[in-house]
Amino acid sequence: MASNESELRRLEAAWADALAEWAVPDRFLAQVASSPFELSPSSFKPDRARLETPTLRWLADELSGLPAGGRTLLDVGSGAGGTSLMLWPVAEHITAVDQSAEMLAAVRENAAEIGVPAEAITTINSRWPAAEPPSASVVVCANVLYNVPTPVAFLRALLGAASHAVVVEVTERHPHYGVNPLWLRFNGYQRPTQPSAEAVGAMLRLLGYEPEVSRWERRGADPDDPEEVGRLARRACIPEARWSEVGAYLRDEPLAPTEVVAFKVTIA
Ligand SMILES: C[S@@+](CC[C@H](N)C(=O)[O-])C[C@H]1O[C@@H](n2cnc3c(N)ncnc32)[C@H](O)[C@@H]1O
Numbered sequence: 007m008a009s010n011e012s013e014l015r016r017l018e019a020a021w022a023d024a025l026a027e028w029a030v031p032d033r034f035l036a037q038v039a040s041s042p043f044e045l046s047p048s049s050f051k052p053d054r055a056r057l058e059t060p061t062l063r064w065l066a067d068e069l070s071g072l073p074a075g076g077r078t079l080l081d082v083g084s085g086a087g088g089t090s091l092m093l094w095p096v097a098e099h100i101t102a103v104d105q106s107a108e109m110l111a112a113v114r115e116n117a118a119e120i121g122v123p124a125e126a127i128t129t130i131n132s133r134w135p136a137a138e139p140p141s142a143s144v145v146v147c148a149n150v151l152y153n154v155p156t157p158v159a160f161l162r163a164l165l166g167a168a169s170h171a172v173v174v175e176v177t178e179r180h181p182h183y184g185v186n187p188l189w190l191r192f193n194g195y196q197r198p199t200q201p202s203a204e205a206v207g208a209m210l211r212l213l214g215y216e217p218e219v220s221r222w223e224r225r226g227a228d229p230d231d232p233e234e235v236g237r238l239a240r241r242a243c244i245p246e247a248r249w250s251e252v253g254a255y256l257r258d259e260p261l262a263p264t265e266v267v268a269f270k271v272t273i274a
Contacts, residue, residue, distance in 0.1 A: 010212045014158050017205055017212070022155040024201040028180055034193060034243040042182065042241045047112035049237075050085030052092045052120060060220035061148060061175045061268045062092065068144050068171045068270075069096045080142035080167055082134050083150030086112035089175075090146060094122045101128045101140050135163035144168060148175035151206060161209055168273050174210075178203045178221075178265035188242035191255060203267040210269055217269035224264040229256035 030042055056062050069077045077098045081090035084102035086109055094100060100122075102113045110129040117127050130140060134147075145168040154160045164172050177183070179202050186197045210217045227234040235253045236246075238261070244252055 010214075014209060014212050017209055018156065018158045021157055021201045021205055024198065025152065025155055025180075027198040027200070028182065030243060031195075034195070037245050038240070038243050039246075040240065042243055044240075045085070045106070045109075047086040047109050050088040050109070051112075052086075052088050052116050054092065056088060057092055059175075059266075059268075060222060061089065061146065061173055064171075064173050064218075064220070064268065064270050065089075065093055065144060065146055066096050068173075069093065072143050072170060074098070076143055078142040078144070080140055080145045082145065082147040082164060082167075083153070084113055084129075085109050085149070087116045089148040091117055091120060091122055094126055097144075099126055099128070099142075101130065101142060103130045103132055103134055103136060103140065105131070105133045107131045135159055139163055139167050141167045141169065143170040145172045146175075147172075149177070149181065151176050152180050152201075157206070158209055158213075161206075161213060165213065165215065165271065165273070170273055172271045172273065173268060174206065174217075174271075175266065175268040176203045176206055178267055182241050184226075184261050184264050185238050185242045187259065187261065188238060188244065188252065188255075191259075192239075192242060192244045192248060192252065206267075207269060210271060215271040217271045220268045220270075222266050224266055226261045226263045227256065229253050229260065 069079060079090055079093060079097035080101045082103050084090060084104045087102060090100045102110060104110050110131055113129055145164050147164055151157055189195050189197045207217060207219060227238055229235060236249055239249045239252045
């Protein structure tokens, strides 16, 4: 047990050091109007296509296997509800936790838009781990861990909040890893490659769980869609005046699809 704890501390320190490397040098921030890390609620809207991902299929299966009245879902780092809202009414009640009040306002708006009743949702504006963490039968945390320099406490709290199962989804590499070729081509700057999802699996195992693992790919960007090109160019700190060059480059050198990994831990 003591050696598990020291290995967890080592993995967590390596994760935090690797994340720190993703900070963008000031000289690149100075050439653009907004931070490449700015998150917009519109990027995380509920989308029917996500129902086909292993994460949502696992969540739907786990929830529907529970007795009626107990099918509760906690979505940590919910963003605008893109992971959890599509699961209503299989999830009878959804608790969305996010550190951003703007994202939670979008959860409520998106819920109203797709017909999820207001009483089926609770929103909690808090960082995770929360001082008084809510609990649920099933817990999901999707696309959050690369924002978290202390993943061990974060994962422990997720595992402690679930009575039945936890699903954690992450991209194989940092969410901005896919635009590394744009950084190199347009800014002459080599971005990092670490950390990776492998560390998340290792941490879950050291915490005493053997997760099921599922992998898939999100398709690469469409070089003919100016909105997608702009989103990628913003991530690579490329000024708007050069976005048409980015589209042309992507037509010749398409970015690789994004690899995604989900881990499912069964608690009981
Ligand atoms: C990339 S978005 C993912 C949103 C959603 N889970 C999805 O997959 O569509 C990450 C979200 O996690 C939130 N977040 C990041 N770190 C957090 C923390 N420690 N506690 C609570 N929310 C956090 C951000 O505010 C943001 O809304």
